Amino acid sequence: MGFAGKVVIVTGAGRGIGKCIALTYAAQGAKVVIAEKDQSLGETTLQSIKDFGGEALFCPTDVTKPEDIHNLMAETDAAYHRLDILINNAGIGITKSPYELTVDEWDLVLNTNLRGTFLCAREAAKIMRRQGGGAIVNIASTRAFMSEANTEAYSASKGGIIALTHALAISLAPDKIRVNAISPGWIETGDYSELREIDHLQHPAGRVGTPDDIARACLYLTHDDNDFITGANIMIDGGMTRKMIYEP
Ligand code: NDP
Numbered sequence: 404m405g406f407a408g409k410v411v412i413v414t415g416a417g418r419g420i421g422k423c424i425a426l427t428y429a430a431q432g433a434k435v436v437i438a439e440k441d442q443s444l445g446e447t448t449l450q451s452i453k454d455f456g457g458e459a460l461f462c463p464t465d466v467t468k469p470e471d472i473h474n475l476m477a478e479t480d481a482a483y484h485r486l487d488i489l490i491n492n493a494g495i496g497i498t499k500s501p502y503e504l505t506v507d508e509w510d511l512v513l514n515t516n517l518r519g520t521f522l523c524a525r526e527a528a529k530i531m532r533r534q535g536g537g538a539i540v541n542i543a544s545t546r547a548f549m550s551e552a553n554t555e556a557y558s559a560s561k562g563g564i565i566a567l568t569h570a571l572a573i574s575l576a577p578d579k580i581r582v583n584a585i586s587p588g589w590i591e592t593g594d595y596s597e598l599r600e601i602d603h604l605q606h607p608a609g610r611v612g613t614p615d616d617i618a619r620a621c622l623y624l625t626h627d628d629n630d631f632i633t634g635a636n637i638m639i640d641g642g643m644t645r646k647m648i649y650e651p
Contacts, residue, residue, distance in 0.1 A: 413490045414439075415439060416438060416448050417440075420618075421492040424614070425437055425459070427621070434460070438493070440463065440493075460479070466522070476526045489527040491520040493516075493519060494515060494516045495511070499553055500553050516560035524567075531580050538581045539575075541582070542587065543564040543565050543586045568634065582634065607642030608642050
């Protein structure tokens, strides 16, 4: 596939979509740096990769802490002397009425999802430009474009990621660094077998998404062959954002 020997950082790789992305790159022969704030989750992902003979490094990282991000890049550089791909996946949401959301809660969501994405991208780019290029994927959300009630901080952070993605794509283009976004819809990270028929059938694609749907798109966007793609956002939502919701 063309990822053998590539060095890839995945933030929030301890569970869910991020873990799947980390395992997917490792299975393709990449060297994966697991950037996760929870020690035991990070170690579990590391062990899963080692179990099939993959190459990985766990670097405990809280993306709300700029010093952790600096340390993540320094450790990656020290271990592998390069960085080819960054997947900005770490994210949190707080569902709460806008009348009650505290400033600290707003800051936590924005500092994790948006500031964390920016700082990781900037620090990663410093290594990538030294070696002549790289690829960054920012995980946004369909909630950047449409909303349920009481999701202001999350939606704003994801909308910010979409704008940040095209801004970085332009700024980093001279350094041959491509920056793209993926906006997942409903991606089930729990027990898929527990989903109801209506959960699947409401999607034009006929099913709820899986972490593998997102991991495959990361491979596509970061493959060297696809170097005409930068500043793009791929909606991966089984068609939900294209569906009229009027009752028949
Ligand atoms: P999960 O909550 O299952 O996983 C998020 C991961 O990010 C966890 O490993 C979590 O670590 C980590 N994380 C959270 N905060 C930080 C931090 N400050 N520093 C480092 N790591 C952190 O989420 P999903 O797998 O469902 O989602 C992954 C991404 O995809 C997120 O950005 C999310 O917004 C986005 N997304 C998901 C959708 C879905 O349907 N699942 C839909 C649209 C977008 P810990 O366990 O320690 O908290």
